[in-house]
Each structure stands twice: as structure tokens, then as C-alpha cells.
Amino acid sequence: xxxxxxxxxxxxxxxxxxxxxxxxxxxxxxxxxxxxxxxxxxxxxxxxxxxxxxxxxxxxxxxxxxxxxxxxxxxxxxxxxxxxxxxxxxxxxxxxxxxxxxxxxxxxxxxxxxxxxxxxxxxxxxxxxxxxxxxxxxxxxxxxxxxxxxxxxxxxxxxxxxxxxxxxxxxxxxxxxxxxxxxxxxxxxxxxxxxxxxxxxxxxxxxxxxxxxxxxxxxxxxxxxxxxxxxxxxxxxxxxxxxxxxxxxxxxxxxxxxxxxxxxxxxxxxxxxxxxxxxxxxxxxxxxxxxxxxxxxxxxxxxxxxxxxxxxxxxxxxxxxxxxxxxxxxxxxxxxxxxxxxxxxxxxxxxxxxxxxxxxxxxxxxxxxxxxxxxxxxxxxxxxxxxxxxxxxxxxxxxxxxxxxxxxxxxxxxxxxxxxxxxxxxxxxxxxxxxxxxxxxxxxxxxxxxxxxxxxxxxxxxxxxxxxxxxxxxxxxxxxxxxxxxxxxxxxxxxxxxxxxxxxxxxxxxxxxxxxxxxxxxxxxxxxxxxxxxxxxxxxxxxxxxxxxxxxxxxxxxxxxxxxxxxxxxxxxxxxxxxxxxxxxxxxxxxxxxxxxxxxxxxxxxxxxxxxxxxxxxxxxxxxxxxxxxxxxxxxxxxxxxxxxxxxxxxxxxxxxxxxxxxxxxxxxxxxxxxxxxxxxxxxxxxxxxxxxxxxxxxxxxxxxxxxxxxxxxxxxxxxxxxxxxxxxxxxxxxxxxxxxxxxxxxxxxxxxxxxxxxxxxxxxxxxxxxxxxxxxxxxxxxxxxxxxxxxxxxxxxxxxxxxxxxxxxxxxxxxxxxxxxxxxxxxxxxxxxxxxxxxxxxxxxxxxxxxxxxxxxxxxxxxxxxxxxxxxxxxxxxxxxxxxxxxxxxxxxxxxxxxxxxxxxxxxxxxxxxxxxxxx
Numbered sequence: 001x002x003x004x005x006x007x008x009x010x011x012x013x014x015x016x017x018x019x020x021x022x023x024x025x026x027x028x029x030x031x032x033x034x035x036x037x038x039x040x041x042x043x044x045x046x047x048x049x050x051x052x053x054x055x056x057x058x059x060x061x062x063x064x065x066x067x068x069x070x071x072x073x074x075x076x077x078x079x080x081x082x083x084x085x086x087x088x089x090x091x092x093x094x095x096x097x098x099x100x101x102x103x104x105x106x107x108x109x110x111x112x113x114x115x116x117x118x119x120x121x122x123x124x125x126x127x128x129x130x131x132x133x134x135x136x137x138x139x140x141x142x143x144x145x146x147x148x149x150x151x152x153x154x155x156x157x158x159x160x161x162x163x164x165x166x167x168x169x170x171x172x173x174x175x176x177x178x179x180x181x182x183x184x185x186x187x188x189x190x191x192x193x194x195x196x197x198x199x200x201x202x203x204x205x206x207x208x209x210x211x212x213x214x215x216x217x218x219x220x221x222x223x224x225x226x227x228x229x230x231x232x233x234x235x236x237x238x239x240x241x242x243x244x245x246x247x248x249x250x251x252x253x254x255x256x257x258x259x260x261x262x263x264x265x266x267x268x269x270x271x272x273x274x275x276x277x278x279x280x281x282x283x284x285x286x287x288x289x290x291x292x293x294x295x296x297x298x299x300x301x302x303x304x305x306x307x308x309x310x311x312x313x314x315x316x317x318x319x320x321x322x323x324x325x326x327x328x329x330x331x332x333x334x335x336x337x338x339x340x341x342x343x344x345x346x347x348x349x350x351x352x353x354x355x356x357x358x359x360x361x362x363x364x365x366x367x368x369x370x371x372x373x374x375x376x377x378x379x380x381x382x383x384x385x386x387x388x389x390x391x392x393x394x395x396x397x398x399x400x401x402x403x404x405x406x407x408x409x410x411x412x413x414x415x416x417x418x419x420x421x422x423x424x425x426x427x428x429x430x431x432x433x434x435x436x437x438x439x440x441x442x443x444x445x446x447x448x449x450x451x452x453x454x455x456x457x458x459x460x461x462x463x464x465x466x467x468x469x470x471x472x473x474x475x476x477x478x479x480x481x482x483x484x485x486x487x488x489x490x491x492x493x494x495x496x497x498x499x500x501x502x503x504x505x506x507x508x509x510x511x512x513x514x515x516x517x518x519x520x521x522x523x524x525x526x527x528x529x530x531x532x533x534x535x536x537x538x539x540x541x542x543x544x545x546x547x548x549x550x551x552x553x554x555x556x557x558x559x560x561x562x563x564x565x566x567x568x569x570x571x572x573x574x575x576x577x578x579x580x581x582x583x584x585x586x587x588x589x590x591x592x593x594x595x596x597x598x599x600x601x602x603x604x605x606x607x608x609x610x611x612x613x614x615x616x617x618x619x620x621x622x623x624x625x626x627x628x629x630x631x632x633x634x635x636x637x638x639x640x641x642x643x644x645x646x647x648x649x650x651x652x653x654x655x656x657x658x659x660x661x662x663x664x665x666x667x668x669x670x671x672x673x674x675x676x677x678x679x680x681x682x683x684x685x686x687x688x689x690x691x692x693x694x695x696x697x698x699x700x701x702x703x704x705x706x707x708x709x710x711x712x713x714x715x716x717x718x719x720x721x722x723x724x725x726x727x728x729x730x731x732x733x734x735x736x737x738x739x740x741x742x743x744x745x746x747x748x749x750x751x752x753x754x755x756x757x758x759x760x761x762x763x764x765x766x767x768x769x770x771x772x773x774x775x776x777x778x779x780x781x782x783x784x785x786x787x788x789x790x791x792x793x794x795x796x797x798x799x800x801x802x803x804x805x806x807x808x809x810x811x812x813x814x815x816x817x818x819x820x821x822x823x824x825x826x827x828x829x830x831x832x833x834x835x836x837x838x839x840x841x842x843x844x845x846x847x848x849x850x851x852x853x854x855x856x857x858x859x860x861x862x863x864x865x866x867x868x869x870x871x872x873x874x875x876x877x878x879x880x881x882x883x884x885x886x887x888x889x890x891x892x893x894x895x896x897x898x899x900x901x902x903x904x905x906x907x908x909x910x911x912x913x914x915x916x917x918x919x920x921x
Contacts, residue, residue, distance in 0.1 A: 006089050009538030028848050032214045034324040036686040038102035038257075040110065041076040042087055044069045047113040055266040061097075065369055065429065068265035068302040080369050091147055100346075103351045111616040116752055117744070117810075140578055140602040140612045141243040142687045142738055144169075144758075146441055148263075151232050153274050153807070153816050154851050154871040155914035156293045157316055159235070160187045160227040164905075165820065165851075167240055168760040168801040169738055174351070174907035177209040177898070178482055179547060182352040182386035183414040184209045186224035189255040190242065190689065191734055191797045192760040194224035196620055196665075197243070198253035201260045202228070202362070202376055204422060204478065205250070207441035208472035211504070212625040214646060214699060216303060217902060218796050220789065221699030221726060223472070223625040227381040227444065229418045233271065233296035234360040236263045244669030244691065245556030247582040247598035250499065250564055254618045254667045254693065262362040262376055263409075266309030268299035271918040273865075276643075279873050279910025281323055283899065290321035290826055290909055299921050307366060313359035314479050320385070321350030321909045327897050328885055331407065332393045338406075346409060347897050350909060351387035358418075371427035378441075385411055387452030388546030390893070391405030397541050400453045400461060401525045410452035410546035417444045424478075435480040442473035447510070449547050453511055455540035459527050461513065467691070468510035473627070475502045486573070505624035506557040507550050513672075514549025515632065517542045541841040543633060550594035552628045562588045562621070576604040577711030586619075590627070591664055594619045602675075612687075613672035622662040622697050626726045644704055646722040654725040656715055657703060658774025660785070663728055667693045673738075681744040690735050695728035695770065707780040729771045729785045732793065736762030758803040761823075791828020791841070799823040812857035816867075821848045829892060842892055842901055849906050861920035873911040 042055040052073030059066035067075040079102045089095040095115040100108050136143055151162040164172040164187070172187045182685040186194035194213075199206040208223045241257040249257055257420060298312025326344040357380070364374040391398050393407045424437030447467035454461045480497035509515075513808050521537035522530045529537045543549065551599045563586070570580035580600040598616035605611065633644045648656035649662055673687030698877075704722035712720040738760050747754040773784040800823035808815045827842035853867030879898045883891025893899055900908035 005108045008681045010234060028581050037078040037080055037689055038104060038106040038108065039076065040079050040086070040100060040102060040108045041074070041355055042112065044075070044090070044112045044114060045073050047115045050113075053090060053114060054091075055091070056088055056112075056266065058086065058088050059084040061087055063369060065366060066125070066800065068300075068308065076155060084803055085550060086110055088114070091149060093117055093871070097362045101708060110151075123498050123877075125858045133786065137610070137677055137683050137685065138602070139309030140515070140580060140600040141241060141245075141614050141671070142558055142673060142685060143742075144240040144242065144740070145237055146240070147237045148232070151235060151238070153805075154483075154818065154853065155273070155912055155916075156276075157273065157866050158228045159230050159232045160185065162232055163187065163227065163238065163240075165818070166758075166805075167705075168803045168820075169242055169762075170240070170906055171218070171257075171797050173218045173685045173797075173903055173905055174909075175215075175902035176351075177350040177386070177388060178213075178215040178217050178902065179386075179388075179412055180211045180414065180447070181215060181217050181414070183220075183228045183354065183384035183416065184211050184224075184445070185228075185383065186213060186222065187227055188218065188797060189240070189258070189690070189896075190736060190760070191764050192255040192691070192693075193222050194219040195222040195252060195623060196693075197256055197258060198249055198251075198252040199225040199227070199258045199260070200249070201378075202262055202508075203259060203419075204437060204439045205474070205476055206260075207420065207443060207474040207891070208623065208625075208730040210443045210445045210472035210625070212470075212623075212629050214629070214631075216788065216792070220792060221616040221697065223623050226418070228356070229358060229382070230260055230378065231296060231358045231360060232313055233269075233298050233314050234262055234312040234362070236261045242687065243614055243689070244616040244667060244672055245598070246667070247596040247616055248566065248568060248621075250586060251582065251619060251621045251664075254620055254665070254669070254691065262598055263298065263300060263312070263359060264364070264513060265302040265310065266300045266314065268297070268310070268921045269918050270297045270921065271295070271916060273914055273916035275912055277321060277909045277911065278913050281910060282875060282878065283325065284323070285862075287318060287321075289914075291317075292318045292420025292914070293317045293616075298553075300525040301603070307364065308904040309361065309363040310360040311359070314356070316354070316356040316358075318351060318354045320353040322348050323900055323908055324349045324897050327390065329392065329393075330394055333396070336393075338393075340595045343406070344409065346392075347894075348387040349408060349522050349898050349900065349902075351907070352384050354382055354384040357381045367427075370429065371425060373423070374716050375421075375423035377421040378418065379420075380416070382414065382416040382418075384414035384416065387411055391545055396522045397538060398455055398529065398545050399629045400455055400458065400523060402459060402523065402527045403453055403463065405525060408451050408453070408545075410544075411450040413448040413549055415446040415448060415452055418442070422476075426729070431483050433482040435478070438476065439478075440473070440475045442471070444469055444471045445468075447513065447547055447549070449544040449549075452545045452795055454516070454518060454542065454544055455522070456518070456520055456542045457513060458540075460520075460522055465514035465544040465549060466511045467514045467544055467547050468554070469506075469508040471504070471506040471508070474874070479672055490572050490574070492569065492571040495566075495570075499562075499564040501562040501564075502555070503624055504557065504559045505564075505629075507555050507630065509552045509555040510549025511542075514544045515542070515551040522866055526755060528599055534630040542900055547632075548633045551632050554632055556628055556630070558628050560589045560624060568808040570600075579601040586621075586909070588621050590665075591621050591662075594621075594664055594666075604783075608677050610675045611831070612672070612675065614665040614669070615671075616669045618667040618669060620655070620697075620826075622664065622669075622726070626697055643719060644702075644721050646699075647723040647725040649725050649727070651725075653712065653717060653720055653723060656712065657723070657725065658723045658776055659727065660771070662697060662726060663695055665693055665728070667691060667694050681746070683742045684740070685803060686737065686739045688735075688737050690733070692731070692767075694731045696730050697726055697787060698729050698789060700724045700729070701725055701782070701786045701789070703780070704730050705780055705782060708782065711776065711780060727771050727784065729769060730766050730793075731768040731770055732764055734762060734764040735768045736760060751808055754805075754807045754809075756803075758806045759800070761800045762797075763799060765798075766790055767841045768796060791826065795826035795828060796826055796903055801905075814855040816851075816855075817850060818851040820851075820906075821846060825901075825905065827892070827903050839880055839892055842879060842881075842903075844901065847874050847876060847906065849874055863918045865916040865918070867912070867916075868913055869909060870906070870909075874906075875910060876900055876906070876908055 420441035422439030
């Protein structure tokens with residue numbers, strides 16, 4: 001079972017002596033002696049009405065001490081004697097600070113009256129600068145901060161979709177009929193690969209999915225973090241660093257960093273949402289499908305001196321959508337009378353059906369003024385169902401006619417488990433801020449194939465198969481140190497630290513029936529072998545149809561370790577000029593060492609205008625999935641069974657085909673931009689970027705020609721029919737521009753208007769094919785890196801993306817209008833199978849999607865929201881090349897069955913209507 005993999009890895013992690021010893025040392029060495037303290041108390045209210053504000057965060061700057069306001073707006077905590085800066089923050093309100101002096105045994109009362117914020121001017125980010133928090137316009141690198149209200153302002157129910165709606169630099173395509181990728185859909189940043197963005201949770205590296213995307217989708221050959229395994233109801237905010245940051249955070253941070261900050265102390269809510277696609281599909285008519293239901297609940301508890309526990313759980317259920325057309329091909333064997341009345345709407349393409357149960361917690365407890373213990377963790381369970389291509393009754397080598405007289409649509413079902421647990425301590429000692437932590441996370445992906453058969457087993461074939469399980473686990477130990485020095489009256493912030501990482505990847509074989517060659521020939525409708533005029537039988541295909549199981553030859557368990565050390569310095573050389581530098585050294589047990597660096601600078605020409613820029617080098621170590629993933633499918637050549645495999649690069653088969661050892665990708669990232677704040681309520685940022693990546697890892701083309709079989713046989717490898725492997729094949733260059741505008745207007749008694757606009761323009765080009773087709777492949781008329789994969793990298797994501805959002809709030813009413821324009825996408829096709837005919841490119845023209853919603857507080861703590869996403873029912877351009885049945889030419893969409901491409905950045909489901917009820921706790 002997939003869950004067993006995670007439990008085994010967690011046990012391994014918890015049994016580590018270093019973890020137990022570290023935590024014991026923290027507990028034993030923490031100074032717990034009582035000290036003379038004073039009391040700090042007060043109340044936080046709304047300035048215009050005096051209404052108490054519950055859930056506001058009060059903190060002493062530079063310490064772990066603070067509190068959360070109660071239902072009456074009051075707060076209270078104790079503090080050692082001294083003078084401090086007290087800061088109050090609350091979502092949707094402008095923050096405030098005040099200076100206080102605490103005396104031993106004394107009492108300080110500090111009240112705050114907050115005003116509603118019209119923009120994100122007060123938003124701060126911790127990502128991108130280890131020296132501390134900075135407002136967005138004062139950051140030397142571009143950072144987006146997306147709070148929980150913005151995430152949940154549309155009808156999207158998945159975290160990745162919510163992010164796409166708020167951040168124009170993020171793309172989340174909707175692949176379909178793509179095996180496991182239908183269940184774990186990857187997101188990309190700045191048009192790069194999914195695995196070139198680092199994802200953090202509470203500042204700690206998140207593990208990737210065990211699944212590797214090996215079909216023809218955006219992100220082919222990569223394993224990405226499953227953002228949808230993180231419940232949106234537990235997210236306080238998401239910070240997106242749009243800049244190379246490998247020197248600060250390590251491998252993978254080439255495109256940038258997504259840091260997900262969980263809710264801490266504060267109140268929670270209970271929310272229920274249901275929605276459905278209500279659409280008129282061009283050429284198909286009315287459809288009402290894809291019902292989504294989401295129920296979530298979270299609650300925070302807090303107590304004195306900064307202790308809190310916040311936990312939440314979310315259940316999501318998504319029904320399938322289907323936008324396929326009739327299949328014009330012959331369905332039954334020639335002469336079968338059923339052909340005249342054959343059911344031709346037999347395929348599927350759309351959203352997979354999924355049922356998710358996910359939960360998280362986030363907790364902390366101050367031992368004293370200098371030490372805080374913290375912990376966070378998550379669990380996730382997803383059951384999914386998608387399909388492959390319909391197996392027609394005429395396809396007798398694939399279909400056991402007696403089991404499926406009318407053919408079958410095979411299901412790929414997933415059983416996906418996620419688990420993470422982490423903890424640590426942080427505090428202040430001798431002027432240094434320190435943070436010591438240990439985090440484990442893991443994912444397993446089990447494939448269950450149902451409504452299928454293994455044709456080579458004949459009537460003994462099951463119809464449901466356990467096809468095997470992929471597993472990935474990761475453990476991290478981190479120590480981070482930060483200190484601020486005074487150098488000639490100017491602050492110098494120095495950060496340093498170390499990281500140890502352990503990773504494990506496994507493939508568990510499926511059940512025997514999922515991959516075995518049963519040796520039974522093609523059978524007729526009553527179960528007898530089909531014979532030709534010469535009395536010979538036909539060979540039936542091997543393995544579970546749609547997804548043959550992992551065989552024992554594929555099974556493996558591999559691990560590696562990596563160690564890193566970094567130094568990060570940042571200083572305000574003058575009141576207007578900020579500079580920073582970072583360097584990092586990493587060593588992987590399987591790839592060796594890599595050093596990276598980064599320089600940043602920001603110069604404020606005036607109080608309202610600044611320029612900023614950064615230059616950095618980065619890298620990404622090939623994942624364990626890329627190094628070791630292997631799968632086998634058996635087919636027949638000249639009547640003999642041969643294996644078609646995804647080959648590990650160090651296998652003999654791969655070496656014969658020209659494979660080389662994988663090496664890390666390396667990058668050079670240059671960026672420059674401006675920040676403007678012409679008025680108190682208006683900000684503008686614009687940033688240009690140039691990212692050069694060398695030795696990008698790609699999955700090669702499939703080498704399956706008849707010459708490949710002979711080539712292997714000549715080299716002593718019989719029974720091998722072909723394969724593919726990962727290779728550092730190309731260099732690329734990505735250039736782009738990000739623009740973000742925020743404007744707010746306070747209409748006093750008439751409400752508040754907030755307007756935001758975000759724009760991303762990017763283009764990726766393959767600048768060099770560094771590993772050309774090996775001679776042995778060229779002699780076999782095989783290509784290592786083909787035009788279809790080049791097209792996915794260069795043209796498969798939107799050239800530009802514009803997001804416009806406006807909200808109006810007045811009293812208990814909130815209105816939201818949002819528009820998003822997705823730029824052109826091109827699908828580049830390979831040669832049509834079995835013909836020299838060139839398939840034309842698929843051009844998806846720019847489309848504008850409009851969302852609208854209205855929320856009203858029907859009770860003091862109950863809010864009702866009604867909304868429409870894609871209110872004008874926009875679809876991507878349909879595939880025009882519908883093929884030619886008579887000529888055997890399938891075209892771009894399998895003879896017109898599939899009219900919409902999974903490259904569409906907004907999917908192809910049409911209008912979505914929803915209702916949501918939320919209750920504040």
C-alpha cells in the first residue's frame with residue numbers, strides 16, 4: 001500500500017539519533033529560569049467605529065514574544081524590562097508600530113486603532129532577503145505577496161489554480177489523457193520547467209511528487225511539488241520570489257521561489273462551496289458537469305507569550321468533465337451488424353475525478369523571551385480517476401471480446417498519499433538570531449488500472465490491476481544564523497547556515513497480471529483463438545491496457561544525500577543604497593559539488609522612485625526520479641516479445657543508445673527593474689529578466705524503430721525493443737518582463753476600491769543542442785531531441801499573461817470583478833504515425849477570461865458568496881486538423897475525437913458557477 005511507504009520513511013526519520021539529540025539539547029540548554037518581567041496589554045479597535053478587532057497580531061520586533069487579540073480586541077503578555085518596538089498587523093488593515101518601555105513589575109498599556117488598507121502597500125515579505133522583513137516596494141528583488149483573501153476570491157478550489165488567478169508569472173495548464181499527470185498537474189513559473197521553481201512551506205523546502213511527467217505535456221520529464229496537496233484554508237499568505245535564488249535557498253530555485261506561509265495564531269472559519277460547469281460546448285451543446293464540492297474548517301488557539309496552535313482540514317470532491325466528440329472510425333470487426341448502431345461517444349477528455357482529504361497544523365510555544373519551539377505538518381489523501389483512449393471492439397489484440405464485447409474505456413485510478421512533519425527551535429543568543437529545524441516529507445503514488453484487461457491472459461485476465469507504486473521521501477536538517485552589525489552607523493546584516501538533505505526514491509512492482517505475458521493469443525467473442533486462413537493465431541498485447549504495471553525488473557529503492565553551506569550579507573551603504581551578496585556551496589553524493597552566488601542592489605533615487613537589480617548563478621541537480629525512473633511495456637516485433645523501456649542513464653541499454661551521465665543544470669540570471677510609489681495609494685513595479693540555462697535535462701524521443709531491435713540483438717540484448725532516457729541535451733535562454741500595479745481608493749463612508757494589474761511577458765528559446773543525436777541513433781533514423789519537445793519548451797506556454805482585478809467593499813457587501821488574458825500558445829506536432837505527412841502546428845490564440853463574484857455578510861459571522869468564473873463561457877481555439885479516416889491519418893485530435901488541447905492555460909471546461917458559505921469562528 002502507498003501509505004506504508006510514508007510510514008516506513010517517517011519511522012526512519014524519527015529514529016535518527018541526530019534529531020532526538022538535537023531536540024533534547026534544545027530543551028536542556030534553554031534558559032528557563034524565571035526573570036523579573038513587566039506586563040504589556042491593550043486593545044485593538046477599528047478607527048472609524050471603535051469596533052473591537054479579533055485576531056490582530058501583536059509582536060515585539062526582534063523577539064519571539066507577542067499575542068493575538070481576543071474577541072473583545074484585548075491582548076496581554078509579559079516582557080523583560082527594556083525599550084521595544086511593538087508592531088500590530090491584521091489582514092486588510094494598515095499596520096502600526098509604537099515604542100514602549102517595560103519596567104520590572106510594571107504595567108504598560110498600548111492601544112491601537114487601525115484603518116482599513118486600500119492596497120498592499122503595507123504587505124511585507126520574508127522571502128528573498130534573510131536580513132528580515134521588507135515591504136514589497138523596498139525589496140531589492142521582485143516579490144508577490146498573495147494573502148488568503150486574494151486566494152479565495154474566485155471559485156477556484158485548487159491551490160495552484162488560485163495562484164494562477166493571482167500571479168501572471170505562474171502557469172497551470174490542464175492536461176488530459178496524460179496518465180498520472182491528470183492527477184498531479186504541475187505549475188510553472190516564468191515559462192520554465194515545473195522543477196525549476198523551489199517551493200517552501202514556512203520557509204522550509206517542500207518535497208516533490210513521486211510522479212514523473214513522462215507524456216506529451218508541459219513539464220514532460222519533470223517531477224514537481226503538488227501544490228494542491230496544501231489546503232488553501234490553512235494558508236496565511238504565499239510569497240512568490242520572481243528571481244533566481246539558488247545561492248540563497250539551494251538547488252531548483254532557477255525561476256524563483258514559492259514560499260507558503262501557514263496560518264499561525266488567530267481565528268479560523270468553516271466554509272462550504274459547491275459549483276458546477278454550466279456551459280455550451282461549441283459543437284456539442286449544453287453541458288452541466290464537473291461538480292466541485294469543498295468543505296473546509298480551520299481554527300487557531302492562542303495563549304500567553306506567543307503560544308498558538310492552528311489546525312485545519314479540507315475535503316474536496318471533483319467530478320469529471322468530458323469534452324470529446326464522436327469517433328468516426330470503424331468500431332466493430334467487418335461484417336458485424338452492431339456497427340450500424342455503434343455508440344460513438346466513447347472517449348473522455350477533461351478534468352479527472354478526484355477526492356481529496358488534506359489537513360495541516362502549525363504551532364509554536366515560547367520557552368522564554370529568547371527561545372521559541374515550533375512545529376508544523378500535513379497529511380493528504382487523494383483518490384483520482386482518469387482514462388486513456390477507448391479500446392474499440394475491432395482492436396482485438398487489445399480487447400478480450402468475451403469480457404468487453406463493445407470495447408472498453410480503461411480507467412487510471414490513483415491512490416496518492418502525502419505526509420510531512422517538522423519541528424525546531426529558534427531564538428536569540430549573544431546577538432545572533434538562530435533557527436535549528438528538522439523536516440520530513442514524502443509522497444507515494446499508487447496506480448490502479450480498472451475496466452481494463454491483459455489481453456495476453458485471455459479469459460483468466462482480471463479487469464482491475466494494481467500496477468505498482470512510486471514513492472519519494474525527503475528529510476532536511478537546517479541551521480540558520482542571522483545577526484545585525486553596526487558598521488559606521490549603517491546596518492550590516494549577516495546570515496549564514498548549513499543544510500543536510502536526504503532523499504529516497506522507490507518503485508514498487510505491480511501485481512503479476514498487470515505486466516505478465518500470459519501467452520494467450522487473440523480470442524473471439526466466445527473465447528476461442530482466432531485463426532487465419534492458414535490456421536495461425538494472432539498475438540495479443542501484453543500488460544494491463546492503458547498502463548502496464550511496473551515489473552520486478554523496474555522495482556528499485558535509491559537514496560542520496562546533499563550538504564550545503566551558505567553566507568548572505570546585506571547592508572544599507574547609505575540611506576538610499578542597499579546592496580547584498582550571497583554565496584552557497586552544495587555537495588551531492590551522486591553529482592559532486594556546485595558553488596553559486598548572487599548580487600543584489602536597490603537605489604532609491606527619491607522617496608517615490610527606486611531602481612533595483614540582481615545577478616546570480618544557479619543550478620538544479622537532476623532529481624532521483626530523472627536518474628532512476630524506469631518502466632517497461634511489452635510489444636511484439638516479427639512475432640517475438642520485446643520490451644520498450646524508459647531507461648536509467650546508467651543502464652547498458654541506455655549506454656548503447658548513447659546515454660551519458662546526467663549532470664546538474666546551471667543558470668545565469670540577470671534582472672533589473674524599477675519601483676514607484678507616486679502616491680500613498682499607488683505602487684508600480686516593473687522588472688526585466690534574462691535567464692540562461694545550460695545542460696537542461698530533457699526526456700529523449702522514443703527509439704522504437706525495427707532497426708533498434710536488431711541493434712540491441714547485435715549487441716547481445718535480445719528481447720529489448722527500444723526506449724528513451726534522460727539527457728542534458730539543450731541550452732535555453734528565457735527573457736521576460738513583469739509589471740505589477742496596485743491602486744487603492746478610500747471612499748470613506750462609501751466604501752473602499754482596490755485595483756490591481758499584473759502583466760508577464762516571456763519567451764524561451766533553445767539556443768543550442770549540446771548533445772546531438774548519437775551516431776548509433778542517427779544510423780537507425782532516430783532523433784534524440786525532436787521538434788515536438790522543442791515546441792513544448794519554446795511555445796507551449798503563454799507568451800504573455802495579463803491579470804486585472806477590482807474589488808469594492810462597503811459595509812457587509814463585497815464585489816469582485818476579475819479579468820485574465822492568456823497569450824498565444826502553440827502546440828508543435830511530430831510526424832504523423834505511419835506516414836511522412838507533417839502535422840500542422842496547433843495555434844491557440846489569446847483569450848480573455850472574466851470572473852465576477854459578490855459576497856454579503858448575512859449574519860455577524862456568516863458570509864454568502866455567489867460567483868461566475870469564465871462568465872462569458874470562453875473556450876480555447878478548437879483543433880482544426882481533424883484527420884482523414886480513409887487515409888489512416890489521425891490529425892491533431894485523433895480523427896476529431898479530441899477537439900481541445902491540454903496546453904490551454906485555462907483548461908477547456910467553460911463557464912463555472914458556484915456558491916460559498918463561510919462562518920467565522
